[in-house]
Amino acid sequence: MIYLDHAATSLEKPQTVPAAVVRAMRSMASPGRGGHAPAMLAAETVYRCREEAAALFHMQRPENVVFTMNATHALNLAIHSLGQPHDRVLISGFEHNSVTRPLHALEAEILVAGRRLFDPEDTLADFRRLLPGVKFAVCTAVSNVFGYILPVREIAALCRREGVPLILDVSQAAGVLDLNMEELGAAFLCMPGHKGLLGPQGTGLLLCGGDAAPLLFGGSGSESREQAMPQELPDRLEAGTHNVCGIAGLLEGIRYVRRRGPDSILRHERESIRYCAELLRGAPCELFTCDASSQSGVLSLRSPDIDCETLARRLSDRGVCVRSGLHCAPLAHESAGTLDTGTLRLSVSPFLRREQLEAACSTLRSCLK
Amino acid sequence: MTQFWILFRSLTHAQRAAGLLERRGITATIARAPQGLSPKGCGYAVLFRKRINEALRLLEENKIPFGQVFERRESGEFREARL
Numbered sequence: 001m002i003y004l005d006h007a008a009t010s011l012e013k014p015q016t017v018p019a020a021v022v023r024a025m026r027s028m029a030s031p032g033r034g035g036h037a038p039a040m041l042a043a044e045t046v047y048r049c050r051e052e053a054a055a056l057f058h059m060q061r062p063e064n065v066v067f068t069m070n071a072t073h074a075l076n077l078a079i080h081s082l083g084q085p086h087d088r089v090l091i092s093g094f095e096h097n098s099v100t101r102p103l104h105a106l107e108a109e110i111l112v113a114g115r116r117l118f119d120p121e122d123t124l125a126d127f128r129r130l131l132p133g134v135k136f137a138v139c140t141a142v143s144n145v146f147g148y149i150l151p152v153r154e155i156a157a158l159c160r161r162e163g164v165p166l167i168l169d170v171s172q173a174a175g176v177l178d179l180n181m182e183e184l185g186a187a188f189l190c191m192p193g194h195k196g197l198l199g200p201q202g203t204g205l206l207l208c209g210g211d212a213a214p215l216l217f218g219g220s221g222s223e224s225r226e227q228a229m230p231q232e233l234p235d236r237l238e239a240g241t242h243n244v245c246g247i248a249g250l251l252e253g254i255r256y257v258r259r260r261g262p263d264s265i266l267r268h269e270r271e272s273i274r275y276c277a278e279l280l281r282g283a284p285c286e287l288f289t290c291d292a293s294s295q296s297g298v299l300s301l302r303s304p305d306i307d308c309e310t311l312a313r314r315l316s317d318r319g320v321c322v323r324s325g326l327h328c329a330p331l332a333h334e335s336a337g338t339l340d341t342g343t344l345r346l347s348v349s350p351f352l353r354r355e356q357l358e359a360a361c362s363t364l365r366s367c368l369k
Numbered sequence: 370m371t372q373f374w375i376l377f378r379s380l381t382h383a384q385r386a387a388g389l390l391e392r393r394g395i396t397a398t399i400a401r402a403p404q405g406l407s408p409k410g411c412g413y414a415v416l417f418r419k420r421i422n423e424a425l426r427l428l429e430e431n432k433i434p435f436g437q438v439f440e441r442r443e444s445g446e447f448r449e450a451r452l
Contacts, residue, residue: 032380035401043399047384061432063381222379225410232434235379 001319002360006195007144007172007298007347008323013198016252021200024248030241032221042244049251050234053205056258057189058180066234067242068204071171072098074190077237078167079138081212082187083108087135092123092150093335094143097328099169115335118290120151127155136165136187141173145332145345146288147273147298149177156184171195175257176266176296181207188212196265197257199250202243208233216240265350269297272348272357279361284368288336288343300343303368308344314367320360322346373421373450374414375428376402376436383413386433393427395420406439406447421450
């Protein structure tokens, strides 16, 4: 089996990740719910994970690292914290439904900036033009469909200049791009723990640049006489028992990423995608690639004759795992002109080998005939 | 020997504080605060035995919010620290 669906979730992980999950399951209780050894061991592990995440994103305050169930949960928290019904909000043309659906639920007035794929100048020009007067902005750092790396540092600078709070969706960027939370000055960074950070599913992170409002209310293990949620992070946003086993695995995933370095991982993934495009040159399909440095380890393609779902099924039957359809990002497809057909998406992990790519591309060529 | 107890509302803040003190060579441990010392219920404390003024300065410099500071006598009695 060759797994090319890393953008959905990481399947291959460092060995330390599942080992930590099992160890946590066998030895750890609930952090902040007791002073006994299993509770304190859990608390120590959870705090180490906050520290590692803070270090990866160059944050001074580990308490501003909040654990969530996934990136969608983190994005909902961030949008709920900044948004009011009917707010005017600016988003990029490559956002996921995890951004657009919460905004639609708020009945926000949504302005869309940058509809041209792999064109950072267009994206920036639109942000510059549309930012004044919006309540806040939401921008993905990397498109989950096309691997388009948006110019988020420049967008963050524009937001700072205009005084517009920025939510960054770094679902496809965490572990791949070196992002500095303090320099970006973003209000929130939202991400899953199970993609580029190589942790287990059911983990996510919300990095807070400032105050945030809870979505869930309940026990936090602190200030128990009070009926309002605590004011301080992370307790304010972490009601209920933590996913300690998941967090223990995520800690090891982040440690791996820090040891290897996001730059090195991006280089590997980018080289893999370029090689993939090379192997598919001349095949009867449209490849969505760019020559510049605006693409990560994600490659979309479509056949003029074969539906992407049929192609994905053929590949799956031959042991190649890819994602097909709209990838929960109809806005990105609309921007790229692929809404009616969808695309077949190949996304690579830091562990993928060249011979696996060669085999997968050879299989894909035969499926395209 | 007197033991200092600095109170925190959040376990995470107590952990960050203990880590900072440890890095400065002040051995510190974390415990749940006695209910009688936590007016809002269920708080945490960082426990250590020396350099109280330096410890408090460190917490302030690093903007870690903390509550009352107590001294725990050999007898087990708590008294608010005079600083």
